[in-house]
Amino acid sequence: MPETTGVVRCIRVGDDFGFTTIAEQPSNTRETFILWWGGVSTPADPPVHVRIVQSDWVALLRQALSDNTDVTITHTDNSAIVLNVQLGA
């Protein structure tokens, strides 16, 4: 499963979407990932446990952004949809 490791450049949360942009290290190449996008990338009305996981992802990314700590994003081939978020190396 592909992983991208880097620093968090931004987190954007809207009515029904959450995106984050990671600057991959050491290349500093930026890439935007989809945390959730209800009705497009992910189900429009996910179960509560999924909402909790998504909220946890935002908490980890926010901490990484404020501390300038690396995160590792796991996703599938050719996809920007996040499967899990790891804080720290």
Added chain:
Amino acid sequence: MNDEAPLTDAGSLERAARLPSLRDFNVPLGALVEPGAYDLTASFDRLSQRVGAAPEPLSVHFQVSDARSWYLNSGPTGCVVSDQPEGPPDVEVVLDSDAWRQIASGTMSPLEVFGRGHMRVRGDLAAARRFARLLHRSDTEDRPSPHES
């Protein structure tokens, strides 16, 4: 991905597409190939013609994971497509041939393909937006004017 059901919430796509950073990608390219056509090289040749000249140099690498790579380099004299990089690209688009055909046939916008998890975009988002706007410009130029019969 051809068999995917229609979006369950098309409004969600439209709401996110109102973001200035995403707006330019929510417009289907217009057909670069006929539906069902499978000549990827021809589609990228057509894409480079549509992009044409750009005031500032712009390079985009399309990595079609189950085929090969195409590099589009646009500048003041026009746009050239090749199979070798001229330098580090401004933007790298990673997708498979099926996803590219959805875009090249005008079936889906690039944003929808991205949102459905069939495409990654790496690099300078501002450069990607410039690339999309070059295509929109050529879309407008391709259309007959109201005075043409």
